[in-house]
Amino acid sequence: MSDKKETKRKPVLSAKRREQSRREFLRTSAMAAGVVGFSLLGFLPVIQGKTLALRPPGALKTTDDEKEFLSSCIKCGQCVQVCPVEAIKLADLDKGFGVGSPYIDAREQACDFSCDGLQCVLACPTGSLTHELNFPADTRMGFARLATPGKCLAVQGKGFKGAARGPDYKGLLRYDEVDRWNPILVADYPYDLELCDLCVRQCPIEIRITQCLEEDEAAKSKKVERVAERHGNECPPKHAIALEPIEMADGVTRIHPVIKEGCVGCGVCEMICPPEPAAIVIDIDKITEMV
Numbered sequence: 001m002s003d004k005k006e007t008k009r010k011p012v013l014s015a016k017r018r019e020q021s022r023r024e025f026l027r028t029s030a031m032a033a034g035v036v037g038f039s040l041l042g043f044l045p046v047i048q049g050k051t052l053a054l055r056p057p058g059a060l061k062t063t064d065d066e067k068e069f070l071s072s073c074i075k076c077g078q079c080v081q082v083c084p085v086e087a088i089k090l091a092d093l094d095k096g097f098g099v100g101s102p103y104i105d106a107r108e109q110a111c112d113f114s115c116d117g118l119q120c121v122l123a124c125p126t127g128s129l130t131h132e133l134n135f136p137a138d139t140r141m142g143f144a145r146l147a148t149p150g151k152c153l154a155v156q157g158k159g160f161k162g163a164a165r166g167p168d169y170k171g172l173l174r175y176d177e178v179d180r181w182n183p184i185l186v187a188d189y190p191y192d193l194e195l196c197d198l199c200v201r202q203c204p205i206e207i208r209i210t211q212c213l214e215e216d217e218a219a220k221s222k223k224v225e226r227v228a229e230r231h232g233n234e235c236p237p238k239h240a241i242a243l244e245p246i247e248m249a250d251g252v253t254r255i256h257p258v259i260k261e262g263c264v265g266c267g268v269c270e271m272i273c274p275p276e277p278a279a280i281v282i283d284i285d286k287i288t289e290m291v
């Protein structure tokens with residue numbers, strides 16, 4: 001018996017074949033790296049702890065909640081179906097991570113809580129939109145910020161006349177004085193304001209505060225008999241936004257939207273703001289400082 005091991009000899013490749021194999025290897029490696037890189041791009045927001053978009057009420061309070069939300073949401077679209085202003089959309093492939101997950105583009109259509117009872121939260125079968133929310137004022141979707149004060153009409157001391165976002169804008173809002181149960185086109189509700197205060201005037205939280213005060217007054221004179229009319233919001237919620245005089249960097253005092261603790265980040269102020277792009281926007285990742 002021989003102790004020499006038999007060794008299989010590799011076939012000798014021609015120089016041309018070796019070059020061809022090298023190129024195939026490089027091409028395959030580049031394609032694999034591309035696919036992996038593309039997939040990882042989608043995960044970047046999670047790695048960085050950032051969200052891609054404003055989520056519906058109840059989805060998010062901290063960046064950890066966002067990760068849990070993305071894994072618990074089954075992308076059934078139930079929340080999309082019940083929203084009366086069609087504020088909620090399901091993310092397409094181009095949104096990256098969280099394909100099929102619900103999000104809100106506030107500039108296009110904000111959540112104005114016109115369903116009153118947080119219908120999206122009630123419709124969510126998994127609790128990804130937490131059922132612990134009782135009132136719109138309990139939500140914390142983000143936090144408004146006057147991103148470009150120079151564009152704000154109030155800061156410039158200007159009024160506003162006409163449709164807030166122009167005649168072709170398709171966004172909807174609930175105007176109680178028109179029809180409490182049927183939101184209408186913003187384009188069908190022209191304004192005539194000496195000083196623009198649209199972000200304050202249309203803020204659902206500020207509207208609710210006014211309603212609470214009116215209801216309290218009415219209750220005092222026994223005009224309100226239907227307790228049911230008080231459903232839907234805690235009364236009164238904390239202020240979300242106000243116009244206040246602020247001394248600017250140039251030493252001149254100007255009227256300025258000031259965001260308050262009660263802001264829920266619904267995005268109605270961003271939606272209704274007439275300048276293009278909006279002077280006021282929603283910060284999504286600032287919420288954790290506020291809660």
Ligand code: SF4
Binds near residue numbers: 113114121
């Ligand atoms: S709370 Fe109501 S109005 Fe707001 S997104 Fe949910 S269903 Fe739409």
Ligand code: SF4
Binds near residue numbers: 202262
């Ligand atoms: S200030 Fe803007 S984002 Fe905040 S609650 Fe009011 S409308 Fe919504």
